Amino acid sequence: MPLKCAKCGKEKAELSIADGRVRLCEICFIDYYEKKVKETVEKYDMFKPDESLGIAVSGGKDSSSLLYCLRKIFPKLDITAIHINLGIKNYSDHCEMKVKELTDRLDVKLIIKRVEDQGFSIDGFKNTIYRRKICSPCGIIKRHLIDEMAIKAGVKVLATGHNLDDTVGTMLSAFFSEDFTQLVRLKPVLYPHHPLQTKKVKPLLRMTELEDYLYALYSELPIRNQSCPHSIGTQSRETKKLLERLSEGKPGFRYQVLNLFLKKLIPMIEDKLKQPDLTICKSCGFPSSSEVCAYCRRVSLVKSVIN
Amino acid sequence: MPLKCAKCGKEKAELSIADGRVRLCEICFIDYYEKKVKETVEKYDMFKPDESLGIAVSGGKDSSSLLYCLRKIFPKLDITAIHINLGIKNYSDHCEMKVKELTDRLDVKLIIKRVEDQGFSIDGFKNTIYRRKICSPCGIIKRHLIDEMAIKAGVKVLATGHNLDDTVGTMLSAFFSEDFTQLVRLKPVLYPHHPLQTKKVKPLLRMTELEDYLYALYSELPIRNQSCPHSIGTQSRETKKLLERLSEGKPGFRYQVLNLFLKKLIPMIEDKLKQPDLTICKSCGFPSSSEVCAYCRRVSLVKSVIN
Numbered sequence A, B: 001m002p003l004k005c006a007k008c009g010k011e012k013a014e015l016s017i018a019d020g021r022v023r024l025c026e027i028c029f030i031d032y033y034e035k036k037v038k039e040t041v042e043k044y045d046m047f048k049p050d051e052s053l054g055i056a057v058s059g060g061k062d063s064s065s066l067l068y069c070l071r072k073i074f075p076k077l078d079i080t081a082i083h084i085n086l087g088i089k090n091y092s093d094h095c096e097m098k099v100k101e102l103t104d105r106l107d108v109k110l111i112i113k114r115v116e117d118q119g120f121s122i123d124g125f126k127n128t129i130y131r132r133k134i135c136s137p138c139g140i141i142k143r144h145l146i147d148e149m150a151i152k153a154g155v156k157v158l159a160t161g162h163n164l165d166d167t168v169g170t171m172l173s174a175f176f177s178e179d180f181t182q183l184v185r186l187k188p189v190l191y192p193h194h195p196l197q198t199k200k201v202k203p204l205l206r207m208t209e210l211e212d213y214l215y216a217l218y219s220e221l222p223i224r225n226q227s228c229p230h231s232i233g234t235q236s237r238e239t240k241k242l243l244e245r246l247s248e249g250k251p252g253f254r255y256q257v258l259n260l261f262l263k264k265l266i267p268m269i270e271d272k273l274k275q276p277d278l279t280i281c282k283s284c285g286f287p288s289s290s291e292v293c294a295y296c297r298r299v300s301l302v303k304s305v306i307n
Helices: A026-043 A061-073 A092-106 A123-127 A135-153 A164-176 A180-184 A209-218 A235-247 A253-272 A294-304 B026-043 B061-073 B092-106 B122-127 B135-153 B164-176 B180-184 B209-218 B235-247 B253-272 B294-304
Strands: A015-017 A022-024 A052-056 A078-085 A109-114 A157-159 A199-201 B015-017 B022-024 B052-056 B078-085 B109-114 B157-159 B199-201
Touching: A015 A026, A022 A026, A026 A061, A026 A209, A052 A061, A052 A135, A061 A078, A061 A092, A061 A209, A078 A092, A078 A135, A092 A109, A109 A135, A123 A294, A135 A157, A135 A294, A164 A180, A164 A209, A164 A235, A164 A253, A164 B253, A180 A253, A235 A253, A235 B235, A253 B164, A253 B253, B015 B026, B022 B026, B026 B061, B026 B209, B052 B061, B052 B135, B061 B078, B061 B092, B061 B209, B078 B092, B078 B135, B092 B109, B109 B135, B122 B135, B122 B294, B135 B157, B135 B294, B164 B180, B164 B209, B164 B235, B164 B253, B180 B253, B235 B253
Parallel strands: A052 A078, A052 A157, A078 A109, A157 A199, B052 B078, B052 B157, B078 B109, B157 B199
Antiparallel strands: A015 A022, B015 B022
């Protein structure tokens, strides 16, 4: 006899949540997922139900689930989906197509910026000192362009699809490499320090990667089915392996680490860490901790090599 | 042709140190080991070369190497070896014999206390709530008895054989279980807060478990060749596994974690952590953070069950 859902007691249990301890049917899982996202938004006071919200969407499972779920649970939100077409061959156009499909279906406003319109390409970093480690400059460029678009679109809050696995993995890796500035940036809410910054929130902070995937699957969302060609053997995969090793045989380990960092470690570090003096990048005019911001330095680097 | 020692360039290289990056012959290894211990003692100002020093010795590789090495590099030290016979069947008498052999050979004063003379036995904890997790009460009892003996013997400083692997493993495990009080106790030097406490030091803090073993082996020290019958599947073995998983393929990981905790994390925690109010145990009269100290509570527990 098949196992029944632990929540409704009627339908066949299809999957396990909470690190294998609870079995749910599809309908009850969707309900569980949406309630948990709503709770997270409310717990950290991420935004009001009728605020203007930008959502960074990549075409992947996390940000697609985020967009779909927030649209569903907060019907009065004024949502703008923000997408960066990174111009990566055999990858980015496919991602953009999936994003368009989803925003069309949800009738959500979508704004797109293309990296190639900025006069360079992400693929070009292959010919710089980054060689195969393109994720680092790509992340800097993506974040800057999204921030810029959010400001120009006039959204009050910007939401991103960082999940529990991403967050905890990055926490551990930043901790062990003593990058305390990076650690503090992993908080659920980051408040702006300058008019050209947006409040940033992570509503999927407590959802696992698998939960995001299942939510997208059960909600039949169009998501990309290709991996970024630059992601093979990169730091983020290393971080994932570290997390897997640590949580082996320990259900709940990721939640435990999240709480340890959010409640104990980050507050302690924030007390000690000097807030970097914010200045204005003399090239693009956006807030920066150095004379020329990280984005503009990467752009000038990639433009200086022959692609 | 066999590889030559990286230091003397003459002898055959017998082993690797510094996580596999340097190959040494036996003689140069012993020299490297003793220099590094001396540096550690001096770096943290653990004791003066002619001070009266208690050394806790168990019969194992770490504390035997510690005693032998300190005797050799600081010939003017006034050393008292302190041993607890835990009364564990098929184990403790063997350990005591090895300790006697070593102190006889070195002509070092040895004082011994037997747990059975205190009217209980470590094996008796099997019949308490601890069941198979005897390492926890055993550690508390051992520490208390050693502290008591050090005070009675009038030594200025008490040295223990904690190695790099022990220390880093316990650091990680205390960190992930949010036991910040335990973390702070892992510092290289603990200063007394009460006349019935001794300054405690860990001269082997930067030596790996393997290095302690090799030093004992090459110095032909008598060390126990039996494992404690209670140690199977215990927390400390779990901690060891955690450390192995984390340092897989990362030479230097243990040193990196040691530095992170000693230089960054522990100072931050100490700033925040309230020093527990020290009182006097109303049963034994030794300093304690509660009315009856952890030792006396364990002893009364084990005495209350039939063994």
